Each structure stands twice: as C-alpha cells, then as structure tokens.
Amino acid sequence: MLLSDTLVFHVCVKDVTGPDHQPGYAECHRLAQVLVGLDCSRGYVADEEAESIVHLWHQLSAGDRAKVAASPRYQHRLTTGRFKQPKTSRLSGVVPGVDSARRVSLKRGAVPAQRPDLNRLAETVVRLLCERYRNPRRSGGSVQSRWAQILAHHSSLRDILLKCPAITQRTGVNLAALNQHTLTSWFNEHQKETERRALLQGVQLPPARPIAAVALPAPAPRLMQVQVVRVDCRRPPHHFVLPADTVGQAQTRRRPAEDTGHDTAAKRPYTRRQPTNTCGQCKGALTADTGHRRGKGGPSRNKVFCPVANPDLTYDQWLAKFK
Structure with missing residues (x-):
C-alpha cells in the first residue's frame, strides 16, 4: 500500500x-x-x-x-526443570527472577x-x-x-x-x-x-447488585505502639514422681529339670523286641535267607520282592514290571 x-x-x-x-x-x-x-x-x-x-x-x-512495558516473564521460585532453584544462591532471595533469567540465557x-x-x-x-x-x-x-x-x-x-x-x-x-x-x-x-x-449477544443479563446506602464503618486505627500487658503466671512447681529403683530384684526363672534334679540329656535305652524286620505280605522274616530282596531304584526303590506273594516270578521278572 x-x-x-x-x-x-x-x-x-x-x-x-x-x-x-x-x-x-x-x-x-x-x-x-x-x-x-x-x-x-x-x-x-x-x-x-x-x-x-x-x-x-x-x-x-x-x-x-x-511505550509499552514488557510483562515480567520470570518465576519467583523454580521448582522443576534443568536449571531449577539451587540450594546455594546469594541473589535468589534478594533479586527476583535471577534463576529464571539464567535458565533462559543458558537454554539453547x-x-x-x-x-x-x-x-x-x-x-x-x-x-x-x-x-x-x-x-x-x-x-x-x-x-x-x-x-x-x-x-x-x-x-x-x-x-x-x-x-x-x-x-x-x-x-x-x-x-x-x-x-x-x-x-x-x-x-x-x-x-x-x-x-x-x-453467546451473550442479545442476552439481558441481570442487573448488578446495588450498592448499600450506608457505607461500612471505617476500620479501627492501627496502634502505633504495642501495649505490653504483664500477666502473673506464677504457679507452684511441678514435681515429677519417678518409680522406685528395682535394679537387681528380678528373679531368674528355672527350668523343670533343674528343680527335679534329673538330667534331661540322658536318653532312654532301646530294647529290640524282634530280631529281624517282618514282611508285610507274608509276615515272615525280611531277610535274604528267606528270599526277600529290595528294589534297585526308580519306581521299585521302596518296594520289597516277596517270593511267597509272587511264586510265579523271579526277582528279575519282578523288576521288569517297574520299567
């Protein structure tokens, strides 16, 4: 133009x-x-x-x-960001916006x-x-x-x-x-x-609230000097009642063995009633002389071969059943 x-x-x-x-x-x-x-x-x-x-x-x-004055673009206290409020800063508490201006100048x-x-x-x-x-x-x-x-x-x-x-x-x-x-x-x-x-075009808004005819009373004048009123707060001293000293009066609890005088470490002697173990199938002696033999591991580890209960099988044939 x-x-x-x-x-x-x-x-x-x-x-x-x-x-x-x-x-x-x-x-x-x-x-x-x-x-x-x-x-x-x-x-x-x-x-x-x-x-x-x-x-x-x-x-x-x-x-x-x-002439237009630019609005302040700083924060009084920076809590987040890369250049947040440092713990040791001499000008942070005196001049507002120092840390914020430093962050703006250092940022690329x-x-x-x-x-x-x-x-x-x-x-x-x-x-x-x-x-x-x-x-x-x-x-x-x-x-x-x-x-x-x-x-x-x-x-x-x-x-x-x-x-x-x-x-x-x-x-x-x-x-x-x-x-x-x-x-x-x-x-x-x-x-x-x-x-x-x-949205408000052509809308009749309610009238504003009228102002009171009588103004509010003026605030009370501020006292220039603070009046110090002394109050007598003297009370009788409080005495702390401490519990009695019972050091060394505790009784040691004894064990029942110490009271009876018996030795609990001594074991009762074991007396064997039968010379050998008994087979659960034939109720005979569980020994090699009677033909009884234990398994060789695997599923037959905890089982016993009884010739009386298995008359038609040998020991090897009995083991093959568990493979």
Missing part, C-alpha cells in the same frame, strides 16, 4: 472503535496491514515503505503510540517471549497472520504446521523492522518475540472470548 493510497483511505474511513472499546482502531489496522504486506524474503524495507510506515505511525492515537534457542496482546498494534498483526495462515503447508515429505508458518513470518517481519533505521529511530513499532506457547495460549483465549461474546 503506497502513501497516497493510505491518505485517501484515511479520509474516507471515519474513526472506528476496536475490540477493546478504544477509538483509533482503523489507523492501527491500516498500519498492521502494511506491516503484514511487506515482502520479508528481501531482507530489508524499502525507503518508500518506511516513509509510509512512519506516516501511519504518527496517525495512531496517543495510546497506541505510548530460548528467548524471553511475550504474548501477542502486548499492545494493540502487535495483536492486530498477529490476527492478520492468523487469517492468512489457516492450514498447514505440505512440502515434499514434510509438513509445516500453521503455528510454525505464523512464527516464521512474524520473526522475519520483526527482523527487517529492527534492521531499518528510519523505523527504529522515528517510530516506536514494537513487535515482541513470540513462541508457540504464547501464541497458542493467546489464540485459545481469543477464541473463547469470541465465543462468549457470540
């Missing part, structure tokens, strides 16, 4: 109130359109474009041309990003960029998201504006650095606010 076209458009359009209910939004929108329309691929701003931007800047209202590619609503001009520029880039862009096998395109265009626009001396010295155009977090959080809040306005 050239300077002559801008002047004609300024004469035709009357004053417009913006979404923030402040006048002068038409001039702010025209300047934002010129900034978004710059060719950032060249890497510079032409002299004619710079003069148009300077002229549009002076057409802004006093509130839009006022990190910048102290701001929200797009830093001022009305910067917010209008981001709104126009959101209208231009609505869908992701596919190039070859890669996909560039919508937010990446907006951040790339905004970063290039900010760089060429800062490189132009005519703009930095004669205007106060300030496009703060953005990141995806600040951009998406602002966009989500903007969408919620737009939906809220659409």
Whole structure:
C-alpha cells in the first residue's frame, strides 16, 4: 500500500472503535496491514515503505503510540526443570527472577517471549497472520504446521523492522518475540472470548447488585505502639514422681529339670523286641535267607520282592514290571 493510497483511505474511513472499546482502531489496522504486506524474503524495507510506515505511525492515537512495558516473564521460585532453584544462591532471595533469567540465557534457542496482546498494534498483526495462515503447508515429505508458518513470518517481519533505521529511530513499532506457547495460549483465549461474546449477544443479563446506602464503618486505627500487658503466671512447681529403683530384684526363672534334679540329656535305652524286620505280605522274616530282596531304584526303590506273594516270578521278572 503506497502513501497516497493510505491518505485517501484515511479520509474516507471515519474513526472506528476496536475490540477493546478504544477509538483509533482503523489507523492501527491500516498500519498492521502494511506491516503484514511487506515482502520479508528481501531482507530489508524499502525507503518508500518506511516513509509510509512512519506516516501511519504518527496517525495512531496517543495510546497506541505510548511505550509499552514488557510483562515480567520470570518465576519467583523454580521448582522443576534443568536449571531449577539451587540450594546455594546469594541473589535468589534478594533479586527476583535471577534463576529464571539464567535458565533462559543458558537454554539453547530460548528467548524471553511475550504474548501477542502486548499492545494493540502487535495483536492486530498477529490476527492478520492468523487469517492468512489457516492450514498447514505440505512440502515434499514434510509438513509445516500453521503455528510454525505464523512464527516464521512474524520473526522475519520483526527482523527487517529492527534492521531499518528510519523505523527504529522515528517510530516506536514494537513487535515482541513470540513462541508457540504464547501464541497458542493467546489464540485459545481469543477464541473463547469470541465465543462468549457470540453467546451473550442479545442476552439481558441481570442487573448488578446495588450498592448499600450506608457505607461500612471505617476500620479501627492501627496502634502505633504495642501495649505490653504483664500477666502473673506464677504457679507452684511441678514435681515429677519417678518409680522406685528395682535394679537387681528380678528373679531368674528355672527350668523343670533343674528343680527335679534329673538330667534331661540322658536318653532312654532301646530294647529290640524282634530280631529281624517282618514282611508285610507274608509276615515272615525280611531277610535274604528267606528270599526277600529290595528294589534297585526308580519306581521299585521302596518296594520289597516277596517270593511267597509272587511264586510265579523271579526277582528279575519282578523288576521288569517297574520299567
């Protein structure tokens, strides 16, 4: 947009109130359109474009041309992250934001990003960029998201504006650095606010609560000096009653063997009633003389061959039954 076209458009359009209910939004929108329309691929701003931007800047209202203070982007206490609150820090408890600023400076590619609503001009520029880039862009096998395109265009626009001396010295155009977090959080809040306005359009809200006719009483004056009242808290001393000392009076419990005088270690003598073991099948003597033999392991390990119970089998034939 050239300077002559801008002047004609300024004469035709009357004053417009913006979404923030402040006048002068038409001039702010025209300047934002010129900034978004710059060719950032060249890497510079032409002299004619710079003069148009300077002229549009002076057409802004006093509130839009006022210097904007960046919002603080630090945390009072860092509890998570790689560079969290150190245990030994001399400046952490004195100067707020020292550790947070150190983390931003040490992190690779990190910048102290701001929200797009830093001022009305910067917010209008981001709104126009959101209208231009609505869908992701596919190039070859890669996909560039919508937010990446907006951040790339905004970063290039900010760089060429800062490189132009005519703009930095004669205007106060300030496009703060953005990141995806600040951009998406602002966009989500903007969408919620737009939906809220659409839902409340034409709705009669209940009137606000009336203010009481009689004001509340004034607060009590603060005492300049603290009055110390001495209270007599003298009480009789408390005496602790300790249990009696019974050291050495415990009785040792004796065993029953010590009381009777018998020796428990002595064993009762064993008297064998039968000279040999008895076979469970024939009830005879379980010896080799009677033909009884035990198995050789495996399933027959705990079994006994009885010739009386197996008259038709030999010992080898009896073992073959268990294989």
